[in-house]
Amino acid sequence: MRIQCPFCGARDLSEFVYHGDASAHRPDSDAEDAPERFFDAVYLRDNPAGPHLELWYHGSGCRSWLRVHRNTLTHEILGVALAKSGSDAATPES
Amino acid sequence: MRQALGGHRGWGPAWRDAAPQSQYDIIVIGGGGHGLATAHYLAKVHGICKVAVVEKGWIGSGNAGRNTTIIRSNYLLPGNNPFYEWSMKLWEGLEQDLNYNTMVSQRGVLNLYHSDTQRDAYVRRGNGMRMHGVDAELLDAAGVRRMLPFLDFENARFPIQGGLLQRRGGTARHDAVVWGYARAASDRGVDIIQNCEVTGFIREGERVAGVQTTRGPIRAGKIGLAVAGSTSRLANMAGLRLPIESHVLQAFVSEAIKPFIPGVVTFGAGHFYLSQSDKGGLVFGGDLDGYNSYAQRGNLPTVEDVCEGGMALIPAIGRVRLLRSWGGVMDMSMDGSPIIDRTPLQGLYLNAGWCYGGFKATPASGWCFAHLLARDEPHEVARAYRLDRFARGCLIDEKGMGAQPNLH
Numbered sequence: 001m002r003i004q005c006p007f008c009g010a011r012d013l014s015e016f017v018y019h020g021d022a023s024a025h026r027p028d029s030d031a032e033d034a035p036e037r038f039f040d041a042v043y044l045r046d047n048p049a050g051p052h053l054e055l056w057y058h059g060s061g062c063r064s065w066l067r068v069h070r071n072t073l074t075h076e077i078l079g080v081a082l083a084k085s086g087s088d089a090a091t092p093e094s
Numbered sequence: 095m096r097q098a099l100g101g102h103r104g105w106g107p108a109w110r111d112a113a114p115q116s117q118y119d120i121i122v123i124g125g126g127g128h129g130l131a132t133a134h135y136l137a138k139v140h141g142i143c144k145v146a147v148v149e150k151g152w153i154g155s156g157n158a159g160r161n162t163t164i165i166r167s168n169y170l171l172p173g174n175n176p177f178y179e180w181s182m183k184l185w186e187g188l189e190q191d192l193n194y195n196t197m198v199s200q201r202g203v204l205n206l207y208h209s210d211t212q213r214d215a216y217v218r219r220g221n222g223m224r225m226h227g228v229d230a231e232l233l234d235a236a237g238v239r240r241m242l243p244f245l246d247f248e249n250a251r252f253p254i255q256g257g258l259l260q261r262r263g264g265t266a267r268h269d270a271v272v273w274g275y276a277r278a279a280s281d282r283g284v285d286i287i288q289n290c291e292v293t294g295f296i297r298e299g300e301r302v303a304g305v306q307t308t309r310g311p312i313r314a315g316k317i318g319l320a321v322a323g324s325t326s327r328l329a330n331m332a333g334l335r336l337p338i339e340s341h342v343l344q345a346f347v348s349e350a351i352k353p354f355i356p357g358v359v360t361f362g363a364g365h366f367y368l369s370q371s372d373k374g375g376l377v378f379g380g381d382l383d384g385y386n387s388y389a390q391r392g393n394l395p396t397v398e399d400v401c402e403g404g405m406a407l408i409p410a411i412g413r414v415r416l417l418r419s420w421g422g423v424m425d426m427s428m429d430g431s432p433i434i435d436r437t438p439l440q441g442l443y444l445n446a447g448w449c450y451g452g453f454k455a456t457p458a459s460g461w462c463f464a465h466l467l468a469r470d471e472p473h474e475v476a477r478a479y480r481l482d483r484f485a486r487g488c489l490i491d492e493k494g495m496g497a498q499p500n501l502h
Binding site: 001012013014018020021036039042043044045046047048049052054070072073074075 | 324326327330336337338339340384386387389395398484485497498499
């Protein structure tokens, strides 16, 4: 598996650290239902068999956090974007 | 004996390949070790024989056929230890119970330690085990040297100081476990339905009343999921989100060599475990690849890491050739411990989250899941494996890693 880093180009998997599902966001701790929301964000996962949006850290490269769209059935990388760009739609072109 | 002389042409099938009926008391989804063990104990212990085991491929074709066959009960935490020890006790009587040679071989499991702090942790674990009545023995370097003189004791970074040994641990033959449970369950009237993939659930209000399959609808009073690896996919069909991620774990086998390793040995400074099969191949593995995957195959960095662990521990295996490697999809729960519980949906029961410790748990998992399905209450040794423990904060985090499934 190689990940197309926006700065470094296609780099080997061994340079990256996986951080999991990118759709889990830290909830507002002042919300009325904060305990339930935290439970959701910390523990519950869609865990899809197919396209999955996830966070990777290029620790042995440019040290960017990346938002990677990857197929969990085939390991095919569908798209990569910088996590700070805020784009959830890491499209195949990006 | 007669078969040996007759060229092994006279063997008949060991279990019935059943066609689905329209109604059962209980359907168990998943024809792996856990599903078949559940069916066996439902029939044998609880007298419920109108049971179907529904399997999308052939039985034992998932993780039951992809593990490294190690059995042990060297767990520390009170929620885990009695369960795995019950499993070990069932292993010890399994061949008599099933009248099937499952090749249970209690050749010992040795976890090595490489530092003072690691020794202290193993002392604590060993004491925890002994307080639960499980055998544990702490060996110093000389004790390990007597067992395994060829280890790299003087490794510059990770010298071997000793190990925690469970002599009752060992290995079993994974396929024979599946086949033994299948034959025993089938003999008691359980229908084993292969090539029958579940495509959805039949709902009656809040109740789950059956499954839609590729071989037509099947209805039942209760439905148990025992599909580790694919739990989220099936739960999703029922509208449930679970504290589970699917990850790939790779395993390896070398060419066959003469008897070399007497038991199971694990490297404490990395993650590497090794045993030798009865055919002579060295069977070993290490860490997860670390990313979500349903692919049943991994990547090369993990292959390299596992082999480096092997070389750091036993330099002598360096010239043994690797024969095969493969991957299995693990149900990684958020605390590294399994779930055997009801679900919020009436009639649907969950057996999941086995991480990469599912094989050794096979008998107790079946025993406790059968108990839950038959009596609607958890078995005493599986009380801690509740689905709601994550929301309540009652995690069973054996490794102390937190909600990072790829680290358990």
